[in-house]
Amino acid sequence: MKDIIETLRFSQGREFINLSAGNPVILPAVEQLWRECTAELLSSPEYGEVVCRYGSSQGYQPLIEAVVERFNRRYGLQLTERNVLVTPGSQSLYFLAANALGGYSTNGTLKQIVLPLSPDYTGYGGVTLIPEALKAYRPRLDVDESAHRFKYRPDFQQLEIDETTGFVLFSRPCNPTGNVLTDEEVHKIAAIASTHNVPVFVDSAYAPPFPCLNFTQMQPIFGDTIVHCMSLSKAGLPGERVGIAIGPEAIIQALEAFLTNLCLHSSRYGQAIAARAIRSGRLETISETIIRPYYQQKFTVLETALDAAMPADRPWYLHRGEGAIFAWLWLKDLPITDQEFYQRVKEKDVIIVPGSPFFPGLEGDWKHTRECFRISLTASDEALRTAMYRLAEVVTQVYD
């Protein structure tokens, strides 16, 4: 990221197509929703209560009530307010969990944070103060050679979850790959974990009901040991830092206590406008009708361009685009490293992200980790097309 930032800052008149961004696009209808919720808040008597007073660590009561009501109605759950915690962004939630449930316990045993399928969100790399607590597992690869597509699957032959596991964590849909673990795979992981009473944190930053960035069928999965972790960032509110966890009361309480020590509570302005957007159902509607179609169409543009431009006789594979705001490209047997390839693409004024930082917690040498790239879907159609053609030229040169 440092190299990307410096490249863009000192670009001296060069126009880069930047496909590294993780920031969501500002979609007019989404911005409008947040403006409306802000206007409603400003003109309500609630305003002073929201910004001029401290609140509870668990979160702003109307937001918690809105979450309980919507999720119980939509998914037939029996949540109470004690099942919900609001955090300052979902990243902080993983930090709380990593240090409350993972790491060394008082008797000296190491409680591991298990990432069942690597690659996964690079942000998990820094969540624990005890780096050796993070353990990721290599996936199985389903490859469709003639279609130039592939998909990662959890490898249940290898996966170990037992009493030494503090908790399990994965993103669904996944940043960086766009993979969506199937409902069956999630149930299977949860079943293994629950036999050892291990919580499973499902990072749902891209999942339904908001921001609904799944392009394939998926059900959010709830249960006695599952913590469903949401973020409002990809629903257009990254600046306000609102994360929401839904889970078993005992875990929510432990995380809440940790949060109190850390920062007392999340900022309340973002929570108050989120309460309005969720309670009214507007956030769910906008997610389904605006946010999801926008990125799904971008993925189609990208894959169509790659299919047209890439050399058919080279082993390139695009991960199935099942969700999130990225595409993930695997260049099998790439003759140079991902970092070198990134530099070669940069010479063509295109920036993509080398894949190797997306394997936090993975032990041992696996050349696949140096053969992958994350491509953001946040650019214009034209920029995406041009970039894919330039990338294909580099692929041809490098393999030749």
Ligand SMILES: Cc1ncc(COP(=O)(O)O)c(C=O)c1O
């Ligand atoms: C999979 C995943 N989890 C968590 C986060 C952190 O999001 P937040 O803004 O809620 O802290 C991100 C941000 O990009 C993400 O991609």
